[in-house]
Each structure stands twice: as structure tokens, then as C-alpha cells.
Amino acid sequence: xxxxxxxxxxxxxxxxxxxxxxxxxxxxxxxxxxxxxxxxxxxxxxxxxxxxxxxxxxxxxxxxxxxxxxxxxxxxxxxxxxxxxxxxxxxxxxxxxxxxxxxxxxxxxxxxxxxxxxxxxxxxxxxxxxxxxxxxxxxxxxxxxxxxxxxxxxxxxxxxxxxxxxxxxxxxxxxxxxxxxxxxxxxxxxxxxxxxxxxxxxxxxxxxxxxxxxxxxxxxxxxxxxxxxxxxxxxxxxxxxxxxxxxxxxxxxxxxxxxxxxxxxxxxxxxxxxxxxxxxxxxxxxxxxxxxxxxxxxxxxxxxxxxxxxxxxxxxxxxxxxxxxxxxxxxxx
Amino acid sequence: xxxxxxxxxxxxxxxxxxxxxxxxxxxxxxxxxxxxxxxxxxxxxxxxxxxxxxxxxxxxxxxxxxxxxxxxxxxxxxxxxxxxxxxxxxxxxxxxxxxxxxxxxxxxxxxxxxxxxxxxxxxxxxxxxxxxxxxxxxxxxxxxxxxxxxxxxxxxxxxxxxxxxxxxxxxxxxxxxxxxxxxxxxxxxxxxxxxxxxxxxxxxxxxxxxxxxxxxxxxxxxxxxxxxxxxxxxxxxxxxxxxxxxxxxxxxxxxxxxxxxxxxxxxxxxxxxxxxxxxxxxxxxxxxxxxxxxxxxxxxxxxxxxxxxxxxxxxxxxxxxxxxxxxxxxxxxxxxxxxxxxxxxxxxxxxxxxxxxxxxxxxxxxxxxxxxxxxxxxxxxxxxxxxxxxx
Numbered sequence: 001x002x003x004x005x006x007x008x009x010x011x012x013x014x015x016x017x018x019x020x021x022x023x024x025x026x027x028x029x030x031x032x033x034x035x036x037x038x039x040x041x042x043x044x045x046x047x048x049x050x051x052x053x054x055x056x057x058x059x060x061x062x063x064x065x066x067x068x069x070x071x072x073x074x075x076x077x078x079x080x081x082x083x084x085x086x087x088x089x090x091x092x093x094x095x096x097x098x099x100x101x102x103x104x105x106x107x108x109x110x111x112x113x114x115x116x117x118x119x120x121x122x123x124x125x126x127x128x129x130x131x132x133x134x135x136x137x138x139x140x141x142x143x144x145x146x147x148x149x150x151x152x153x154x155x156x157x158x159x160x161x162x163x164x165x166x167x168x169x170x171x172x173x174x175x176x177x178x179x180x181x182x183x184x185x186x187x188x189x190x191x192x193x194x195x196x197x198x199x200x201x202x203x204x205x206x207x208x209x210x211x212x213x214x215x216x217x218x219x220x221x222x223x224x225x226x227x228x229x230x231x232x233x234x235x236x237x238x239x240x241x242x243x244x245x246x247x248x249x250x251x252x253x254x255x256x257x258x259x260x261x262x263x264x265x266x267x268x269x270x271x272x273x274x275x276x277x278x279x280x281x282x283x284x285x286x287x288x289x290x291x292x293x294x295x296x297x298x299x300x301x302x303x304x305x306x307x308x309x310x311x312x313x314x315x316x317x318x319x320x321x322x323x324x325x326x327x328x329x330x331x332x333x
Numbered sequence: 334x335x336x337x338x339x340x341x342x343x344x345x346x347x348x349x350x351x352x353x354x355x356x357x358x359x360x361x362x363x364x365x366x367x368x369x370x371x372x373x374x375x376x377x378x379x380x381x382x383x384x385x386x387x388x389x390x391x392x393x394x395x396x397x398x399x400x401x402x403x404x405x406x407x408x409x410x411x412x413x414x415x416x417x418x419x420x421x422x423x424x425x426x427x428x429x430x431x432x433x434x435x436x437x438x439x440x441x442x443x444x445x446x447x448x449x450x451x452x453x454x455x456x457x458x459x460x461x462x463x464x465x466x467x468x469x470x471x472x473x474x475x476x477x478x479x480x481x482x483x484x485x486x487x488x489x490x491x492x493x494x495x496x497x498x499x500x501x502x503x504x505x506x507x508x509x510x511x512x513x514x515x516x517x518x519x520x521x522x523x524x525x526x527x528x529x530x531x532x533x534x535x536x537x538x539x540x541x542x543x544x545x546x547x548x549x550x551x552x553x554x555x556x557x558x559x560x561x562x563x564x565x566x567x568x569x570x571x572x573x574x575x576x577x578x579x580x581x582x583x584x585x586x587x588x589x590x591x592x593x594x595x596x597x598x599x600x601x602x603x604x605x606x607x608x609x610x611x612x613x614x615x616x617x618x619x620x621x622x623x624x625x626x627x628x629x630x631x632x633x634x635x636x637x638x639x640x641x642x643x644x645x646x647x648x649x650x651x652x653x654x655x656x657x658x659x660x661x662x663x664x665x666x667x668x669x670x671x672x673x674x675x676x677x678x679x680x681x682x683x684x685x686x687x688x689x690x691x692x693x694x695x696x697x698x699x700x701x702x703x704x705x706x707x708x709x710x711x712x713x714x715x716x717x718x719x720x721x722x723x724x
Contacts, residue, residue: 041467102684111691114412118644121637122683129677136673264474264633271471302486309475313461316472320464 006297011175013293019181019250021289022188026243027266028273028281029195030095030236036212036276037232040113043120044102046263047127048095048237052244053254054131055090057160058150059083064161066149072165073179073249079162080245088241095237098123099230107229124260132256159253184246191242192282195235199278204231212276268312274322283323287311341694342701349698364561371550372523372539373531382669386539386549390621392662393556394614399642399658400563400651401610406640407649407697408571409603410583411462412470415477416639418457419608421631423450423615425484428496428626434489439502443616450612451605458604462597477636485628495627499619501544502555509543518542549622556617560655563610567651570606579603580699645686647693649700656694 006013027049034042059082102123106116130137135154138144144151168176199205207228210218219225247262248254269288273280288308295307319325348356370378371389379385398420405413426446430437437445461472484490506518518541525534539548544555570576581589582596590596619626638661646657664682665675692700 035467039467041470105688106691109688109691111687114406114644114648115687115691115693117412118641119684119687121641122680122686125680126677126684127680129674129680133673133677260633264478268471268475271468275467303482306479306482309479312475313472316464316468317460320468322468 002298006294009175009297011173011177013297014290015175015177015181015185017290017293018286019184019289020292021269021286022185023243023247023250023285024262024266024269024288025282025285026188026191026239026246027262028270028285029192029239029278031267032270032273032275032278032281033208033232033236035270037208037229038103038107038116040103040116041120041267042098042233042236043117043263044098044124044127045095045236045240046259046266047124047131048091048098048259049240049244049247049262049266050128050131050254050256050259051094052087052091052241053248053258054158055087055241056083056245056248057158057254059086060160060162061149066161068159068161068163070163070165072167073183074167076162076164080249083248084242084245087244088238091241091244092234092237094127095233095240096230099233103229104226128256128259155256157253157255160248163252164249180249184250187246188242189282191239192278195239196278198235204228208232265308268308271322272312272315274319274325277322277324280322280324287323341690345695345698345701364557367557368554371553372521374524374526376526376529378667380666380669383666384549386553387622388663388666390549390553390556391666392659393553393560394618394621395639395642395662396655396658397556397560397563397614397617398611398639399646399654399661400560400567401607401614402639402643403646403648403651403654404567404570404603404610405607406643407647407654408576408579408583409600410579411600411603412467412640413473413604413607414470414636414640415473415475415480415633416607416611417631417633417636418473418477418480419450419454419611420615420618420635421477421480421484422453422608423447423612424619424626424630425490425496425615426450426612427616427619428499429490431620432499432624433491433496439500439620443613446616447609447612450615451609453612454605454608455601457608458601462600462604474633474636477631477633481628481631481633484631491627493628495625495630496619497625499624499626501552501620501622501624504544505542506540509540509545509547544622546622552617552621556614559613559617563613564651564655571651575599575602641683644693645683647696647700649697650693650695653693653695653697660694 027045030045030048031042034040034045060079063079063082098120102119103116106119111119132155135144135151138147138151164180166178166180169179169182170177199208207218207223208231210221210223211225211228215225218228265288266285269284270281271284272288273282273284288311291311292304292308295311296304299307315323351359371386374385380388398416402413402416405411405416423446426449427439427442429435430442430445431439457473457476461469464472485493490496520538520540522533523537523539524531525537526532539550542551542554544551571579578589578594578596578599581592581594582599586596618630639658642657642661643654644657645660646655647653665679668675668678686694692704696704
């Protein structure tokens with residue numbers, strides 16, 4: 001127990017924790033929305049995120065080539081916007097594909113919910129493996145050499161060629177807050193705010209809440225639930241794409257299994273805040289990120305994940321349906 | 334998939350219609366078949382690239398785990414995504430007691446491992462089983478991770494390096510004398526096949542009964558025996574008041590509680606029994622041929638595979654769990670020639686299966702009846718969607 005370390009570095013731990021937590025929260029939105037509408041743990045959402053991270057890295061490789069370089073955040077901002085769009089498109093497409101291939105056939109056949117979970121697990125394996133075998137796949141279509149920069153060493157860590165050098169933006173309590181962290185936090189807050197307003201104010205959002213509340217009544221009222229479900233997946237994909245961009249800004253490298261642990265964390269965040277609740281995902285994500293950092297400072301980094309899960313269990317004991325608890329369907333119209 | 338589907342259903346129906354004596358005889362025959370299977374080494378089925386006995390051990394161990402998890406998921410309806418935690422507790426208890434800290438014999442450590450795992454199950458279950466269904470999934474998942482990280486970081490149980498030299502179960506008959514004495518009471522040759530013509534292969538002999546490095550088959554026999562005993566116990570429990578209480582709790586917890594079923598206590602019992610079987614298989618795994626465990630032997634992914642085995646097989650049916658466990662363990666080994674692609678293919682298979690067998694390969698008879706009835710009702714009401722169907 002190293003309290004002095006925690007006390008001396010509290011600002012840094014809080015800021016970086018919030019930044020990581022913001023990424024968790026963005027990914028958690030995908031879990032929480034799908035859960036709200038379908039009561040389904042979309043296990044493959046982690047792969048939606050992972051494909052987003054690769055989209056970001058590929059955009060950078062496409063523009064810069066593979067030679068590593070270092071830049072400040074300001075210099076790369078244009079490229080980041082481009083990769084943000086790419087990641088959001090790729091993630092949304094993967095999410096859409098998932099819904100089409102892994103879920104809709106099951107819903108049609110009225111498969112039990114647990115079976116849908118198995119299908120999601122299968123999709124997750126298949127997507128992750130496909131990414132890990134992308135050199136082979138490129139070989140089949142005869143593009144192995146042309147795409148070498150993108151597919152070589154498919155199972156290794158794939159780094160963004162541009163390492164973003166964090167600059168100090170301002171100082172709080174002796175710690176220089178980095179522009180990267182600030183950007184990550186602000187950008188994800190903005191995305192979440194946009195999503196929240198979208199779900200609250202638009203016709204589509206109303207449809208989503210209606211399906212979450214009672215699919216049959218919603219159908220009777222003329223809500224096209226198939227469209228709503230597809231849209232929910234796409235929205236989750238868009239958020240995961242944004243999270244992927246921020247993740248690449250902060251971490252800078254990815255691999256075919258990068259989604260798994262992050263997905264588990266994000267799902268934990270969603271449950272922590274109350275699954276099915278959009279604002280809960282934000283609260284859960286930030287809380288998880290910060291407490292992980294504090295826990296790592298207190299007990300050592302090797303206990304970081306243990307702290308996260310113990311926190312989850314403790315909170316669920318006190319509030320069995322998460323911190324904010326309320327579901328997507330019960331939110332005020 | 335179509336013909337397979339009808340064949341499976343037809344088999345299940347025929348099975349249900351058989352007289353009791355015939356069923357018992359068939360089960361005995363089937364068990365005998367599985368005992369000799371790694372010696373017969375039938376073509377096509379046998380894995381060529383890796384030791385078939387070892388694969389059969391893996392299959393039996395996976396089936397045992399699936400039977401245990403089936404109690405939690407299939408009978409009591411609790412989604413447990415951290416079952417590997419119990420498996421690890423069982424394995425580590427055995428490792429610590431027999432090798433790392435103490436030097437107990439295998440059969441002394443085994444019951445302790447089971448009891449310790451059972452207590453772990455109660456300790457985890459008592460506070461968390463009040464949490465609603467899907468929240469339980471993530472809590473258990475967290476538990477599995479906590480166990481893995483704890484054994485990675487605690488020096489007393491070997492930390493990241495793990496525990497090696499875990500003793501094997503005691504031999505029957507004389508011990509092997511290196512370099513050439515195989516030990517055991519006698520040795521059993523296996524068959525080798527040239528096309529469809531079998532011949533006795535004296536180069537591949539299994540000493541009866543030596544748990545050593547020579548052959549994995551004795552370990553397989555041990556696990557298979559344990560599996561059969563557990564299946565018998567499972568049947569006795571399922572057909573008792575306890576099994577009915579689980580079923581009632583799973584179908585409608587409030588109604589069960591009103592009818593006087595102490596649902597919480599029965600859920601906890603399911604959790605503890607499931608944990609005990611997980612611990613048992615973990616203990617067997619720890620003292621298997623390799624005699625070595627480390628934290629990497631218990632990844633979260635394994636929990637997911639366990640759940641997949643139970644649900645693919647048909648949650649709630651012990652034979653379904655056995656079949657599912659066997660398939661999940663066997664298929665990736667059998668199709669090693671696709672080496673790099675086997676996980677991809679496995680993932681695709683998990684995606685395709687639910688479309689054709691939404692209830693699992695061998696669903697419990699009750700589910701089949703319930704589904705038929707539900708379909709009739711739906712047809713009468715002319716309803717299209719029934720998304721929110723429960724387990």
C-alpha cells in the first residue's frame with residue numbers, strides 16, 4: 001500500500017485514468033445500446049473496435065508509409081480526422097455485418113438468448129482470426145506483395161507509424177496535463193453528448209427507446225424493429241470507431257487480439273454504470289479508468305485488473321443493477 | 334445440416350422410446366466403446382499429428398467440465414462466464430498440496446481440492462447470486478480474471494512460473510524401471526490400420542496401469558471413470574427434489590419462491606456443485622501427464638469455450654453437455670492440418686450452428702416439448718416475433 005505515491009501523483013493518475021476511462025466508455029456504449037434493445041451481450045463488439053484501430057493505423061501507413069516518425073498532436077490533427085472517419089466507417093460496417101450475419105438469422109428463428117451469445121462468441125473468434133490471417137487472405141486474392149505494408153506479420157503488434165508526442169498543455173498541481181489526454185477526454189465527451197441527444201431527440205432515437213421498452217408494442221405502433229436494431233448496431237459501431245481512433249492516439253499500436261481485454265473492460269464499465277443506460281456507460285467508464293489507475297498506484301500495476309473487478313463486484317453488491325441502473329427503455333421520452 | 338438435424342432428433346426420440354433395460358445395456362456398451370477407443374485408433378477419427386490418447390484425455394476432461402457447468406447454466410439457469418476460476422482453484426490446490434508447498438499424495442489432495450473449490454463457489458455465490466442474471470455473467474467473468482491474476486502475482490502459489498512436478502496418480506502394479514521396463518500388471522497393444530484392415534501394433538503399448546510419460550491413455554481412463562461417476566451422480570441429483578427445485582427456479586424465480594422453494598439456497602447449491610466438479614477436473618488436469626500448471630493454463634478464453642461447449646451441446650441435457658464438451662475439445666485437434674485456420678473455422682462453426690440448431694445439438698426433452706407447444710400457440714395467434722423468449 002503506497003499511499004504517498006498515490007497522493008503525490010494524484011493529478012496525473014486522475015487525468016490519464018479519465019482518458020482511458022473515456023475510451024472504455026465509448027466502447028461501452030456499443031454494449032449498452034445493443035443490450036438495451038435486444039437484451040443481448042454483443043460479445044463481438046470488441047472486434048468492431050479492433051477493426052477500427054486497424055483502420056486508423058492503415059490510414060496512417062497509407063499516407064506516411066511504414067517509416068516510423070514522431071509528431072506532435074497539432075501536426076497530425078488533419079490526418080487524425082481522416083482516420084477518424086475511416087475508423088468510424090469500418091467499425092460501423094463490421095457492426096452492420098455482425099447484425100446481419102450473426103444475429104438476424106437467430107432472431108428470425110427465435111433462438112434462445114444464450115444461443116445468440118454463442119453466435120456472438122463465434123463471430124468474435126472469426127473476426128479476430130481473420131485479422132490475424134490477413135496476410136494469407138491477401139495471398140489468396142494475389143495482393144500479398146502489393147499490400148505488404150498492411151498485412152505483413154499479421155499476428156504481431158501493428159504500430160501506428162506516427163508516434164504522437166504529447167505536449168504539455170497546462171499545469172495542475174505540478175503535473176503538466178498533456179494535450180493528448182485532454183483531446184481524448186473532450187472528444188469522447190463530445191461523441192457521447194451527441195449520441196445522447198440523438199437518442200433523446202430524433203425519431204430514430206425514440207424508436208430505439210420504444211423497442212427497448214417493449215418490442216411488441218413498438219411494432220404495433222409502427223416502429224420497424226429490424227431497422228432500429230440495425231441502426232443500433234451501426235451507432236455502436238460509430239462510437240467504437242471513434243474510440244479506436246482515440247485509442248490509437250493514446251496507445252499507438254494494435255493487434256488482432258487487442259479488442260478482447262478492452263472489450264471485457266468496456267463491458268465491465270457498461271455493467272458498472274447500469275447496462276442499457278447510456279449515461280451509465282459514461283459514469284462506469286470514467287470510474288473504471290480512474291479507479292484502475294488509483295488501484296495500480298496503491299497495490300502495484302500487476303493488481304490493476306483485480307482492482308477493477310473487485311470494484312465491480314462491490315458496487316453490484318450495493319447497487320445490483322449498476323450505478324445509474326435505469327435502462328434505455330425507461331428513459332423519459 | 335438438415336439431415337444431421339433430423340438424424341439427431343430421430344435418435345433422441347428413439348432413445349426415449351426404448352425400454353429401460355435396453356437403454357442401460359446401450360450405455361454400458363457405449364462406455365466400453367469409449368474405454369477402448371484410444372487403443373482401437375479407428376481411421377478418420379484418430380488424430381494423426383498429435384498423440385490420440387492425449388486428445389482423448391482432453392476430450393474427457395472437457396466433457397467433465399461441461400457436465401459441471403451444465404448444472405450451473407443448464408439446470409439452474411445461471412450464466413457463469415468465469416468457470417475457469419474454479420478449474421484453476423482445483424488445479425492450484427492440487428499443485429500446492431502435492432508439490433509446491435506440501436508433498437501429499439494425489440488421492441489425499443483430490444478431496445481437499447474439491448472441498449476448497451466448493452467453498453470458493455459458496456464464497457463467490459453467497460454475495461453475488463442476488464444479482465440479476467446478466468449481471469451475474471460479468472461478476473463471474475471478473476472472478477475468473479481475479480483468480481488468474483491472483484495466482485500470477487502470489488509467490489506462495491508459484492506466481493508466473495507456475496507449479497511443476499505435480500505427482501501423477503499412483504500406479505497399479507510395479508512401477509516402470511527405466512530404460513526398458515514399462516511397469517504395470519500387463520501391457521495392452523493398440524491397433525493400427527492399413528485402410529480398413531486392422532493389425533496389432535506392438536510398438537504402441539499401454540502399460541496397465543502406469544501413470545507416466547509413456548502413454549496418456551491411463552489418464553484418459555481415469556478421467557473417463559470420473560466422468561461416468563459424475564454423470565451418475567448428476568442424474569440422481571437432477572431427478573430428485575433438488576433438480577425439480579432448480580427447474581422451477583430457472584423457469585420462474587418468483588413463482589418458485591411463492592411455492593415454497595428457497596430459490597437462493599438452491600441457486601447456491603447449484604453453484605457449489607458446479608464449482609466442485611470444476612475443481613475436480615482442475616485437479617485431474619494438474620496431475621495429468623505434463624504435471625505442470627501455470628497461470629496461462631487458465632485464460633478467460635477457456636471459460637468462454639466451456640460456456641460454448643454447454644450451450645452448443647444443449648444446455649440442460651447432460652448428454653448434450655458431454656457431446657458439446659467433446660466436440661469443442663476434439664474438432665480443433667482433429668483439424669490440425671488447417672493449423673492456422675482452425676480457430677477461424679471454429680468461430681464460423683459457432684456462428685452457423687445456432688442457425689440450424691437454435692436449441693443446441695441435444696436439447697433436453699422438456700425444451701423440445703415446450704418449443705413445439707410454443708410454436709403451436711404462435712401459429713394459433715398468428716404471431717411473427719417472439720424475441721424475448723427465455724432460456
